Amino acid sequence: MFGWGRRRESRQSDVDEEIGSEDESEKWGPFDEKPPAGDSLSRLDLGSVQIPVPSGAKIQLELDPAGPVRAVHMVTGLGRLTVSAFAAPRSGGLWADVKNELAEQLGKDGTRVRKEQGEWSTELLAASPKVTMRFIGVDGPRWLLRGVAAGPNDHAPELARVLYDVVRDTVVVRGPNPMPVRTPLPITLPERLAQHLEQAKAQQQQAAGGQQTQISQQQMGIAQRRQAGR
Incomplete structure (x- = not known):
């Protein structure tokens, strides 16, 4: 491991010398x-x-x-x-x-x-x-x-x-x-997020399927009314 960044530089040098080990642990990524x-x-x-x-x-x-x-x-x-x-x-x-x-x-x-x-x-x-x-x-x-x-x-x-x-x-x-x-x-x-994603996809597919069914039913109703009016 290495921190790809720099150390905190806000402290004074004399303080850094006193807590060198602590400062070393404060490297950030x-x-x-x-x-x-x-x-x-x-x-x-x-x-x-x-x-x-x-x-x-x-x-x-x-x-x-x-x-x-x-x-x-x-x-x-x-x-x-x-x-x-x-x-x-x-x-x-x-x-x-x-x-x-x-x-x-x-x-x-x-x-x-x-x-x-x-x-x-x-x-x-x-x-x-x-x-x-x-x-x-x-x-x-x-x-x-x-x-x-x-x-x-x-x-x-x-x-x-x-x-x-x-x-x-x-x-x-x-x-x-x-x-x-x-x-x-x-x-x-992660597994938890993957499961949520699959559930969301399934719900979208169900919603899309329901919408298509509703459209088909509407089209059938229109066709039936046309036939009845003949």
Whole structure:
């Protein structure tokens, strides 16, 4: 394990010397492969990423049309958080390219975008009249972790702090297999979430089937009335 980040730097040097062992334990992530020794923080294990879920947050799944889970969102009272991991080159530096592409795309859509130096790298802030989105990126060993916070403008600073806390304690498990750069690391749902997803799909299919049956019955009724009127 190693913390892919930096140590807290807010303490004075003389204090750091007195509590060196404690300061060593305060390295923050995101972490590669596993959390630090002695870490007992509860995390949502999604296979390629292990994410601490803020208290009171609800999990929202975003599905790809082909079937797999595209993203896992955490919906809080302040806004929505999304943490995703991607395959990256050994040389690192993927966030610099992704960040610039995001800024260009958002700008073309008419969104006001500005860059801001964050805890790990340069961040993007995209603001509209009602909503602020913050994009942060952390280049790790053969992976890129991207965090996104989206919520009302009034809650933007507080929501950003929650996102930082989540990213600091996230664990990325890339695995040894080669993958094309920028490929999203696969998401594996815990059994409980997988069951909820299957139940939701079944309910949608039943609802769609019921709607089709209702339409068919209506069509039959129309046909019968036409025949009766002849």
